[in-house]
Amino acid sequence: MSGGGPPRKRNFKIELFKHRVELDPKYAERTWKVLEHAIHEIYNHNASGLSFEELYRSAYNMVLHKYGEKLYDGLESTMTWRLKEISKSIEAAQGGLFLEELNTKWMDHNKALQMIRDILMYMDRTYVPQSRRTPVHELGLNLWRDHIIHSPMIHSRLLDTLLDLIHRERMGEMINRGLMRSITKMLMDLGAAVYQDDFEKPFLEVTASFYSGESQEFIECCDCGNYLKKSERRLNEEMERVSHYLDAGTEAKITSVVEKEMIANHMHRLVHMENSGLVNMLVDDKYDDLARMYNLFRRVSDGLSTIRDVMTSYLRETGKQLVTDPERLKDPVEFVQRLLNEKDKHDKIINVAFGNDKTFQNALNSSFEYFINLNNRSPEFISLYVDDKLRKGLKGATEEDVEVILDKVMMLFRYLQEKDVFEKYYKQHLAKRLLSGKTVSDDAERSMIVKLKTECGYQFTSKLEGMFTDMKTSQDTMIDFYAKKSEELGDGPTLDVHILTTGSWPTQPCPPCNLPTEILTICDKFRTYYLGTHNGRRLTWQTNMGTADIKATFGKGQKHELNVSTYQMCVLMLFNSTDGLTYKDIEQDTAIPASDLKRCLQSLACVKGKNVLRKEPMSKDISEDDTFYFNDKFTSKLVKVKIGTVVAQKESEPEKQETRQRVEEDRKPQIEAAIVRIMKSRRVLDHNSIVAEVTKQLQARFMPNPVVIKKRIESLIEREFLERDKADRKLYRYLA
Amino acid sequence: MVDHFNSSDVFFSVGGETFHAHRALLAARSPVFKALLLGSDSTAEACITLNDIEPATFQALLHFMYTDDFPPGAHSSSPDSSDDTEMLHRLLAAAHEYMLDGLKLMCARKLEESLSVETVARTLGYAQMCGCSELKSKCLDFFTAKKNIRAAVTEGYLWLWHNFPSVIQEIKVIWALEDLQI
Numbered sequence: 032m033s034g035g036g037p038p039r040k041r042n043f044k045i046e047l048f049k050h051r052v053e054l055d056p057k058y059a060e061r062t063w064k065v066l067e068h069a070i071h072e073i074y075n076h077n078a079s080g081l082s083f084e085e086l087y088r089s090a091y092n093m094v095l096h097k098y099g100e101k102l103y104d105g106l107e108s109t110m111t112w113r114l115k116e117i118s119k120s121i122e123a124a125q126g127g128l129f130l131e132e133l134n135t136k137w138m139d140h141n142k143a144l145q146m147i148r149d150i151l152m153y154m155d156r157t158y159v160p161q162s163r164r165t166p167v168h169e170l171g172l173n174l175w176r177d178h179i180i181h182s183p184m185i186h187s188r189l190l191d192t193l194l195d196l197i198h199r200e201r202m203g204e205m206i207n208r209g210l211m212r213s214i215t216k217m218l219m220d221l222g223a224a225v226y227q228d229d230f231e232k233p234f235l236e237v238t239a240s241f242y243s244g245e246s247q248e249f250i251e252c253c254d255c256g257n258y259l260k261k262s263e264r265r266l267n268e269e270m271e272r273v274s275h276y277l278d279a280g281t282e283a284k285i286t287s288v289v290e291k292e293m294i295a296n297h298m299h300r301l302v303h304m305e306n307s308g309l310v311n312m313l314v315d316d317k318y319d320d321l322a323r324m325y326n327l328f329r330r331v332s333d334g335l336s337t338i339r340d341v342m343t344s345y346l347r348e349t350g351k352q353l354v355t356d357p358e359r360l361k362d363p364v365e366f367v368q369r370l371l372n373e374k375d376k377h378d379k380i381i382n383v384a385f386g387n388d389k390t391f392q393n394a395l396n397s398s399f400e401y402f403i404n405l406n407n408r409s410p411e412f413i414s415l416y417v418d419d420k421l422r423k424g425l426k427g428a429t430e431e432d433v434e435v436i437l438d439k440v441m442m443l444f445r446y447l448q449e450k451d452v453f454e455k456y457y458k459q460h461l462a463k464r465l466l467s468g469k470t471v472s473d474d475a476e477r478s479m480i481v482k483l484k485t486e487c488g489y490q491f492t493s494k495l496e497g498m499f500t501d502m503k504t505s506q507d508t509m510i511d512f513y514a515k516k517s518e519e520l521g522d523g524p525t526l527d528v529h530i531l532t533t534g535s536w537p538t539q540p541c542p543p544c545n546l547p548t549e550i551l552t553i554c555d556k557f558r559t560y561y562l563g564t565h566n567g568r569r570l571t572w573q574t575n576m577g578t579a580d581i582k583a584t585f586g587k588g589q590k591h592e593l594n595v596s597t598y599q600m601c602v603l604m605l606f607n608s609t610d611g612l613t614y615k616d617i618e619q620d621t622a623i624p625a626s627d628l629k630r631c632l633q634s635l636a637c638v639k640g641k642n643v644l645r646k647e648p649m650s651k652d653i654s655e656d657d658t659f660y661f662n663d664k665f666t667s668k669l670v671k672v673k674i675g676t677v678v679a680q681k682e683s684e685p686e687k688q689e690t691r692q693r694v695e696e697d698r699k700p701q702i703e704a705a706i707v708r709i710m711k712s713r714r715v716l717d718h719n720s721i722v723a724e725v726t727k728q729l730q731a732r733f734m735p736n737p738v739v740i741k742k743r744i745e746s747l748i749e750r751e752f753l754e755r756d757k758a759d760r761k762l763y764r765y766l767a
Numbered sequence: 768m769v770d771h772f773n774s775s776d777v778f779f780s781v782g783g784e785t786f787h788a789h790r791a792l793l794a795a796r797s798p799v800f801k802a803l804l805l806g807s808d809s810t811a812e813a814c815i816t817l818n819d820i821e822p823a824t825f826q827a828l829l830h831f832m833y834t835d836d837f838p839p840g841a842h843s844s845s846p847d848s849s850d851d852t853e854m855l856h857r858l859l860a861a862a863h864e865y866m867l868d869g870l871k872l873m874c875a876r877k878l879e880e881s882l883s884v885e886t887v888a889r890t891l892g893y894a895q896m897c898g899c900s901e902l903k904s905k906c907l908d909f910f911t912a913k914k915n916i917r918a919a920v921t922e923g924y925l926w927l928w929h930n931f932p933s934v935i936q937e938i939k940v941i942w943a944l945e946d947l948q949i
Contacts, residue, residue, distance in 0.1 A: 083802060083803050084815065084816075084817060084818075085818070087799060087802070087803070088818075088819060088864070091864055095896065149802035150802075152798060152799060152802060152866075153864075153866075157898075
């Protein structure tokens, strides 16, 4: 205490009063009573008459003077008492008012709790943590939970009311969503466990049985498309419900319930539904339905794989029918076009409805690969298709159109397992196109070669490119020939020679036929010229591949220019010296092989509009007893008449066998080369591994037959490239 | 800002004196004022009467809330001025009640610096009441230092003896220990 100085005003009484530790218990009780009264007033909506400052101080003093426990216990019992009263009033509410009453009282309670917490702030911050008791706000929530929500009279009624409202909304009624929102939020505020146990779990169960029933009902009376529409609608509805008045965490749970009941449980029945299932949708290009199915099924496990499997077996089945239907196989170009159309159709489906899903693309590809190779004429037919396009089909098409079509053909090409067969036919057909000059566009031809090169490598196309080179070189040669020898040649027939390098072109051995004298002369002159500038080469005339343009004058003086094959020219020239000849005469004079001769005569005498020869008897087929006469009475509207037969067409059965045989022969050395390559690097290897490795190396060109591989190995053993291991017969060793 | 009448939206009547203030600022500085001024039980009344606090103390409180500092001239140069010490005691108690921890700390430090034989007992009591453990332990050290034995015969000690028996016990224990050491 300091001395001196004027007496200070000091409010002794207040100070001592305030800071006395040993507070009169009666004072404490009085203070508590003030606070208790305030709590009641707050719940009675009479808070406006209270002074926060005073109440705060009262509570502060109690705690300061070590009466925290009394204060807390008093709070707890007062609040409990009030909540029990509230519970009664809620229970008493009738029908629809029950939920509203609950909600209103909850709002009131929250507001009251807030005020009480403010007043008891000091206790909350000091006494509560020190004594490890529940903070005021949490206490208020727990008491609400225990005495209202879990009160037996209210608990089940609340759940039933909520579920009933949701059911009604599902059946089309409008309900008070704001109220629902408020109630579910209340449950969440009381703790996630309360929300889940007292609402969410039963809600999910009820939902499951609701949709179990509804899905059963729908599937009996709806077709697949409509069922899916309804399912989609219900799914969206449930998600919307969550966003409006349920907790966000429920969304994943509810959608999985709906997915299970409506989709997963009925997946197979839907996909296979007669007249409306997946296959029907594919056939009819129902993009919307397909997209809907895709989006719904991807939500459930195995959903997409189910669709994929059904689609794959449908494709394989349809494809198989396509390639084995004898009707379809009559026209190769139509056949391939049909394949391309199927591919386009399903590409579009996958693009538009299945979101370009790669796994579906793969399924499509593997299906096509499967059935295209079921027919071993596929390589030939695809080549014929290209031939048709390059010969006339692409006439007038823009560069882009050309690229598009060729790219599509390449897609089919990729599916072929026997690419070497394709190569053989492509060469044949290309040769005919080049030699007859019948190609729509040089650029298109080149473009195709480039695509094949990109796909299969330089080896595949080097000979094809050689063919183009030969054509160009020949052109240059002819220009030079005529430049140098024009005086010598004078007025004879004009010659146009294509010089073909033997390795590049698909030439068949050709027995020479007897050319007319005029032709022979000029041919010899050319031979001399050429061998003069190219030492050491050998020239052989391919009389089965040439063409000729002949000027012919008929009975009434009509002049026509006939475009014919070399063989046909030989035959026709005979009629310059006589009017009639027997088959045997012609055969002898021309030395043309029988089958070729028959075909040649058929096109000269038996085809309407092209019958420059008359045959007796007038039958359709050529027999060796027939006689032929120059047809004076031949007429044609065209001045230039085409009678040539050098057009690429589907091979006859014997031709086909021949080609196939040649292909098999060509494969043998390729297989052997592969075996040697492998054994050289691996030194020792067992039989099965060799077969696997050889297949891997060659599969870009063709699928080697294991039996053939075995034979080749044996042949290599005989020729001492390999040996069998003494101990293990299945093991082979490389002999250096 | 405390003296600005303009833009203030509440005033306090304390012991007959009037103080203007801004709700938002007070609410930002003290949770108790926040509940009082902005809470759901707050009053929209323009004037709030505060009992149980002296005008000078309230003024210092306000000044702190606006400036983070003691009012100018609140502490004189002589550390022994018990007027100042009393003021600090009251300010400390007010800061504790209105939950202004920054002010509490400042008061505690000031009190630490100005411990004297006359004031240590009271300061010790306030430290105990307001939960200032550092201040309390400094006071105990001071109290039980031999040269400060006269502190035991002050009025403050009597006050301490009446209101904080637990603290008296603590002092006795320390003395006993010291006796043993001698």
